[in-house]
Amino acid sequence: MKKLLLANDHIEGIRFYDVYRKNGGYNSVEKALKNMSPEAVVEEVKKSGLRGRGGAGFPTGLKWSFIAKPEGVPRHLVCNADESEPGTFKDRYLMEFLPHLLIEGLIVSSFALGSNVTYIYIRGEYAWIVDILEHAIGEAKANGWLGKNILGIGYDLEIYVQRGAGAYICGEETALIESLEGKRGNPRIKPPFPAVKGVWDRPTVVNNVETLAAVVPIINMGGEEYAKIGVGRSTGTKLISACGNINKPGVYEIDMTVSVEEFIYSDEYCGGIPKGKRLKACIPGGSSVPILPAKLLLKTAKGETRYMNYESLSDGGFATGSMMGSGGFIVFDEDQCVVKNTYTLARFYRHESCGQCSPCREGTGWMEKILKNIETGKGKMSDIDLLWEIQSKIEGNTICPLGDAAAWPVAAAIRHFRDEFEWHVRNPQESQVRNYGLADYALV
Amino acid sequence: MSVQFSPEKLDKVNEIVARYPQGKQKSALLPVLHLAQESFGGWLSPETMDYVAELLHIRPIEVYEVATFYSMYNTKPVGRYMFEVCQTGPCMVNGCDDIIAYIGEKLQIKAGETTADGLFTLKTVECLGACGYAPMMQMGKTYREHLTKEKVDRIIEECRQQAALNN
Numbered sequence: 001m002k003k004l005l006l007a008n009d010h011i012e013g014i015r016f017y018d019v020y021r022k023n024g025g026y027n028s029v030e031k032a033l034k035n036m037s038p039e040a041v042v043e044e045v046k047k048s049g050l051r052g053r054g055g056a057g058f059p060t061g062l063k064w065s066f067i068a069k070p071e072g073v074p075r076h077l078v079c080n081a082d083e084s085e086p087g088t089f090k091d092r093y094l095m096e097f098l099p100h101l102l103i104e105g106l107i108v109s110s111f112a113l114g115s116n117v118t119y120i121y122i123r124g125e126y127a128w129i130v131d132i133l134e135h136a137i138g139e140a141k142a143n144g145w146l147g148k149n150i151l152g153i154g155y156d157l158e159i160y161v162q163r164g165a166g167a168y169i170c171g172e173e174t175a176l177i178e179s180l181e182g183k184r185g186n187p188r189i190k191p192p193f194p195a196v197k198g199v200w201d202r203p204t205v206v207n208n209v210e211t212l213a214a215v216v217p218i219i220n221m222g223g224e225e226y227a228k229i230g231v232g233r234s235t236g237t238k239l240i241s242a243c244g245n246i247n248k249p250g251v252y253e254i255d256m257t258v259s260v261e262e263f264i265y266s267d268e269y270c271g272g273i274p275k276g277k278r279l280k281a282c283i284p285g286g287s288s289v290p291i292l293p294a295k296l297l298l299k300t301a302k303g304e305t306r307y308m309n310y311e312s313l314s315d316g317g318f319a320t321g322s323m324m325g326s327g328g329f330i331v332f333d334e335d336q337c338v339v340k341n342t343y344t345l346a347r348f349y350r351h352e353s354c355g356q357c358s359p360c361r362e363g364t365g366w367m368e369k370i371l372k373n374i375e376t377g378k379g380k381m382s383d384i385d386l387l388w389e390i391q392s393k394i395e396g397n398t399i400c401p402l403g404d405a406a407a408w409p410v411a412a413a414i415r416h417f418r419d420e421f422e423w424h425v426r427n428p429q430e431s432q433v434r435n436y437g438l439a440d441y442a443l444v
Numbered sequence: 445m446s447v448q449f450s451p452e453k454l455d456k457v458n459e460i461v462a463r464y465p466q467g468k469q470k471s472a473l474l475p476v477l478h479l480a481q482e483s484f485g486g487w488l489s490p491e492t493m494d495y496v497a498e499l500l501h502i503r504p505i506e507v508y509e510v511a512t513f514y515s516m517y518n519t520k521p522v523g524r525y526m527f528e529v530c531q532t533g534p535c536m537v538n539g540c541d542d543i544i545a546y547i548g549e550k551l552q553i554k555a556g557e558t559t560a561d562g563l564f565t566l567k568t569v570e571c572l573g574a575c576g577y578a579p580m581m582q583m584g585k586t587y588r589e590h591l592t593k594e595k596v597d598r599i600i601e602e603c604r605q606q607a608a609l610n611n
Binding site: 074083084085086087088089092117119123124125126127128158160162163164165166167168179180181182183184185200241242243244245249250251283287328330332336340341344345347348351352354 | 463464465468470471472473474475477478500502506509510513514515516517531532533534536537538569570571572573574575576577578582584585586587
């Protein structure tokens with residue numbers, strides 16, 4: 001497979017301008033700024049079929065076309081580098097090893113959207129990456145790719161890095177905007193959408209790091225060529241960050257025609273499960289998406305091979321499928337306890353709830369408490385139904401999707417692993433010393 | 445410690461404020477609070493927060509509500525070295541519980557506590573985006589990944605030696 005984003009990540013010194021430029025870096029900026037209009041760039045991105053790589057999968061070109069252009073009001077592009085979805089560490093890899101690829105994508109995208117001041121909002125914990133990005137921005141500016149009158153076409157652009165301070169919710173675009181304004185990360189009620197009223201009430205587009213980096217190959221090869229890679233509405237390549245019980249955790253670029261089985265077991269990717277253990281379950285797209293038992297992960301309910309793309313991973317809906325999400329791929333072997341994992345995720349969402357909406361603020365804490373009880377042998381059978389009830393009352397009843405993100409993992413765990421929850425309730429002593437095991441979840 | 449940025453740091457504050465439109469200097473709050481925390485003993489005292497409010501021409505309450513919302517701002521004193529160990533799903537699968545227990549045992553503190561000598565604080569945190577390199581912890585500006593008990597021993601030793609040199 002031809003890599004588009006990570007093609008050069010192995011080249012020594014690619015983090016620095018000279019090496020990056022020698023390997024074709026910034027060609028897309030020359031092409032776009034000298035030979036294309038901003039509208040033409042938007043058109044190429046539309047043709048490419050690129051979908052938001054942060055998790056929602058919304059078509060990027062379409063999102064760009066929504067930006068309002070009121071006379072005399074500045075517009076902004078904001079890069080969402082608040083990567084915080086458990087299981088996801090792909091943007092970190094991209095920024096750490098290929099910072100200029102992001103800067104290049106930001107210049108072309110800012111030009112397309114008419115942004116003269118663009119911000120990279122990065123999670124506060126990635127402190128050392130702030131230094132890497134600021135160094136790359138300095139190099140780009142010194143070489144004439146940023147600043148006033150870029151390439152002599154009369155276009156000005158500055159890029160600034162804004163560091164967050166530890167809040168998962170700031171990955172939600174309106175919370176991110178609030179945070180960029182120096183406030184608590186409380187999501188806003190939509191509408192108005194950021195494309196109309198975003199940061200400082202100005203039209204704003206917020207895109208994920210990987211999405212903006214993908215604009216570089218799209219401009220270089222053309223949207224139509226990019227759309228030929230992949231399958232159906234899953235065009236181009238996707239970065240997957242693989243972790244959990246696998247031999248080769250890391251970040252992989254795939255073209256979305258790879259089967260889930262090949263992704264887990266082939267040496268090119270995860271390299272199989274350590275110590276010859278068997279596959280029990282997997283969360284294929286970041287902690288918010290439904291967990292699937294092995295047999296539904298590798299094959300759909302209809303018995304067809306499941307592939308690593310948007311459509312195939314969601315085949316069967318939430319009843320028997322999951323989602324591509326952010327590409328955070330978490331693998332569980334036969335020794336892992338689904339109840340305990342669900343408890344840690346519930347704790348995560350309780351910790352990260354901004355507290356604005358009651359269903360989420362109260363519901364996440366309640367779910368955490370019940371799950372902790374079940375995990376530590378203090379649960380009752382009725383708790384399982386209560387959990388189901390609580391998650392169903394959170395989903396769809398909050399301002400932002402954090403409520404859904406907290407509800408889905410609990411719902412999926414009960415849907416597919418109810419017997420494991422029941423076993424914990426029935427065997428309070430034993431459940432603290434060993435896990436329920438495989439039951440009939442595993443196919444291989 | 446008197447709460448006053450050095451001239452160099454005040455330049456930095458002005459440089460940050462200049463990144464935003466006129467009158468939107470409140471946007472500088474998060475970066476300036478990071479700078480303040482680094483400069484004034486690793487935490488944000490009420491005096492520090494009031495000082496930042498004054499610098500940015502905003503009300504103190506606007507600083508308090510931000511400082512208490514984000515998990516990286518410490519509103520209480522912390523040790524010189526803070527071990528922030530991730531405990532979310534992917535790290536749990538890779539044995540973070542054992543690492544947290546080991547650090548606690550070794551330093552004789554529980555999560556959330558600081559050692560009597562003021563050197564170490566142990567804190568459990570949620571996902572830091574290092575799931576493929578688990579178990580891990582954050583230490584200041586860097587991540588320490590693929591943790592083992594031996595690695596933890598070495599890190600604690602490093603910190604103690606560094607602290608002894610600086611004293």
